Amino acid sequence: MTLKLISHKLCPYVQRAVIALKEKGVAFERIDIDLANKPDWFLKLSPLGKVPVLVVRSAESEVALFESNVICEYIEETQAGARLHPADPLTRAQHRAWMEFGSAILGDLWGLETTQDAATFAAKRDALAAKFARVEAALGEGPYFAGAQFSLVDAVFAPVFRYFDVFDAYGDLGIFAATPKVRAWRDQLAQRPSVQTAVGADYPELLRAFLARHDAYLLKQAA
Numbered sequence: 001m002t003l004k005l006i007s008h009k010l011c012p013y014v015q016r017a018v019i020a021l022k023e024k025g026v027a028f029e030r031i032d033i034d035l036a037n038k039p040d041w042f043l044k045l046s047p048l049g050k051v052p053v054l055v056v057r058s059a060e061s062e063v064a065l066f067e068s069n070v071i072c073e074y075i076e077e078t079q080a081g082a083r084l085h086p087a088d089p090l091t092r093a094q095h096r097a098w099m100e101f102g103s104a105i106l107g108d109l110w111g112l113e114t115t116q117d118a119a120t121f122a123a124k125r126d127a128l129a130a131k132f133a134r135v136e137a138a139l140g141e142g143p144y145f146a147g148a149q150f151s152l153v154d155a156v157f158a159p160v161f162r163y164f165d166v167f168d169a170y171g172d173l174g175i176f177a178a179t180p181k182v183r184a185w186r187d188q189l190a191q192r193p194s195v196q197t198a199v200g201a202d203y204p205e206l207l208r209a210f211l212a213r214h215d216a217y218l219l220k221q222a223a
């Protein structure tokens with residue numbers, strides 16, 4: 001079986017799949033596409049025209065999986081290596097719920113990036129801080145979401161935090177001020193090799209250029 005991940009260099013949903021594959025030590029091919037100019041072959045594979053897509057090829061078939069959390073689950077179920085889900089069904093279900101929460105937070109983050117006025121920016125920032133307060137309440141003693149064991153919840157949140165690394169360069173957004181456990185978790189994830197290598201060295205530069213294209217309030221604040 002071969003695995004091919006259709007990717008975009010900035011996409012946090014792609015990164016969670018990359019982190020899961022790297023944590024498992026699985027070989028895969030990564031193909032970056034331009035989302036502003038999607039190739040026809042990609043549009044045929046991806047029903048919503050979104051990355052990531054994982055193309056699973058065997059002697060019998062070639063299947064294109066979409067939806068990042070589904071891709072992570074498939075990787076966990078089929079690949080050897082470290083277990084990225086807890087064995088207990090109830091705890092596993094809780095983990096899946098927090099993986100969904102990680103996607104919801106990304107939606108809020110997207111709103112923050114593309115906001116162009118101060119009042120909307122402040123409201124969105126506060127909404128995001130409130131969501132991280134819920135994460136704070138769910139965290140234990142660390143270092144990872146579930147304690148000592150790195151899990152798919154960590155794979156989902158690591159790229160969320162990585163976005164903030166770039167925002168931090170533009171001043172403290174105040175989002176993590178009241179969430180010390182989230183801050184410690186974020187610092188821990190930043191040291192994980194799978195997380196560090198999930199994006200290229202050009203990531204910060206590409207993200208800044210992306211924000212500039214969206215005329216983000218965030219960048220104006222820094223000017």
Ligand SMILES: N[C@@H](CCC(=O)N[C@@H](CS)C(=O)NCC(=O)O)C(=O)O
Nearest residue numbers: 011012013035050051052067068069
């Ligand atoms: N629910 C999807 C979201 C993926 C997603 O939004 N990907 C973005 C890039 S980060 C995308 O492909 N956008 C292209 C578009 O919507 O045209 C998942 O979890 O895989």
